Amino acid sequence: MHIGIALLVAAIFVPVIVMLAGLPYFTRTTNHFGVSIDSRHYHDPELQSMRRRYAWWNGAIGAVLLIVLLFGIQRTDETQQGLFIIGFSLALITVSTVSFLVYYNKMKQWKAARPAENASARFIAVDTSFRSRKTTYSDWWYLIHLAFVVLCACIALWHYDRLPDTLVTRYDMQGNPTETQPKTYWNVFFPNVIQLVQIFIFASINTVIRKSKQQIDANAPEQSREQNIRFRRIWSLVIMVMGFLMLVLFSFIQFFLLFPFDGSVLVTVSITIPALTLILVLAVSFITGQGGSRLGGSSATGEKPVLGAADDDKYWKLGAFYYNPDDPSLFIEKRVGIGWTINAARPLAWVVMLAPLALVGMILVIAAIKG
Numbered sequence: 522m523h524i525g526i527a528l529l530v531a532a533i534f535v536p537v538i539v540m541l542a543g544l545p546y547f548t549r550t551t552n553h554f555g556v557s558i559d560s561r562h563y564h565d566p567e568l569q570s571m572r573r574r575y576a577w578w579n580g581a582i583g584a585v586l587l588i589v590l591l592f593g594i595q596r597t598d599e600t601q602q603g604l605f606i607i608g609f610s611l612a613l614i615t616v617s618t619v620s621f622l623v624y625y626n627k628m629k630q631w632k633a634a635r636p637a638e639n640a641s642a643r644f645i646a647v648d649t650s651f652r653s654r655k656t657t658y659s660d661w662w663y664l665i666h667l668a669f670v671v672l673c674a675c676i677a678l679w680h681y682d683r684l685p686d687t688l689v690t691r692y693d694m695q696g697n698p699t700e701t702q703p704k705t706y707w708n709v710f711f712p713n714v715i716q717l718v719q720i721f722i723f724a725s726i727n728t729v730i731r732k733s734k735q736q737i738d739a740n741a742p743e744q745s746r747e748q749n750i751r752f753r754r755i756w757s758l759v760i761m762v763m764g765f766l767m768l769v770l771f772s773f774i775q776f777f778l779l780f781p782f783d784g785s786v787l788v789t790v791s792i793t794i795p796a797l798t799l800i801l802v803l804a805v806s807f808i809t810g811q812g813g814s815r816l817g818g819s820s821a822t823g824e825k826p827v828l829g830a831a832d833d834d835k836y837w838k839l840g841a842f843y844y845n846p847d848d849p850s851l852f853i854e855k856r857v858g859i860g861w862t863i864n865a866a867r868p869l870a871w872v873v874m875l876a877p878l879a880l881v882g883m884i885l886v887i888a889a890i891k892g
């Protein structure tokens with residue numbers, strides 16, 4: 522059984538390690554390790570060497586840490602396994618952060634040594650018709666998610682009177698029951714509450730994708746615009762699929778209360794669905810790149826390179842955190858990795874970002890009190 526758990530844990534963390542190691546290959550060609558560059562310099566041999574060294578270093582360290590984790594899981598009990606996983610996660614984050622900062626400083630030095638080649642001409646491409654394009658799937662598609670939750674809740678309600686007075690609510694990694702609670706409406710329908718919160722969060726992310734600031738390469742405005750629109754639509758769909766997979770996971774947990782079966786099956790499903798989600802994210806990240814930079818497509822005709830590109834490095838603290846009081850945008854593309862982040866100078870952006878976390882926290886507090 523320990524071998525099975527180790528394989529499932531590896532299924533989750535291998536995609537994470539690959540994503541962290543491949544970080545410089547996801548980002549746009551207009552920035553490198555958090556430092557803005559002219560896209561024509563992206564394939565410079567020295568920058569290519571930096572990307573390879575970063576990927577090999579982080580991949581090797583991640584692999585060693587994962588081997589230690591799997592070795593520990595094989596020889597410890599559930600409590601110690603949890604500590605091993607936490608320790609591994611913290612070590613992986615630390616290594617990745619330190620490595621990024623090292624290469625961020627190397628890139629600053631590389632750019633400073635080439636002031637003429639990287640001088641900012643402050644050219645910014647803007648498409649005034651961008652918002653009129655269909656950049657995401659409609660939020661109405663989440664009605665399917667909502668209907669699924671209602672169906673799960675109806676099935677739970679139909680079987681409520683047949684449930685035993687005591688419910689098994691927690692299992693160890695081997696599928697053995699470790700905690701029970703009395704049957705209450707809250708305990709039975711708590712998974713549905715979490716599902717509703719998930720729908721709210723994923724629909725909000727879809728809105729962020731749609732409303733976030735456009736970013737177009739001045740050297741290829743037409744091509745980069747089309748790439749960015751495809752990028753947003755692809756990730757809008759991915760977010761929708763991820764949301765539904767999470768709903769399935771919690772419906773499985775709820776049905777386990779209604780129709781008890783082997784606890785090891787619940788553990789397997791609880792690890793497999795997140796692992797599949799991570800693999801999906803990894804695959805799509807490699808396909809699209811940040812902002813659609815890896816989507817390719819035919820180059821637009823008549824696009825002439827401009828001398829220099831807009832340099833907004835001063836607004837990106839440590840190359841990863843955006844702070845620009847003069848920018849009215851609440852959400853923008855991440856400079857490092859895939860996805861979107863906030864303009865930390867806009868208080869409303871913080872409110873929008875923290876609201877879902879506050880909602881989840883409040884529900885967890887209520888669950889603790891009820892439990």
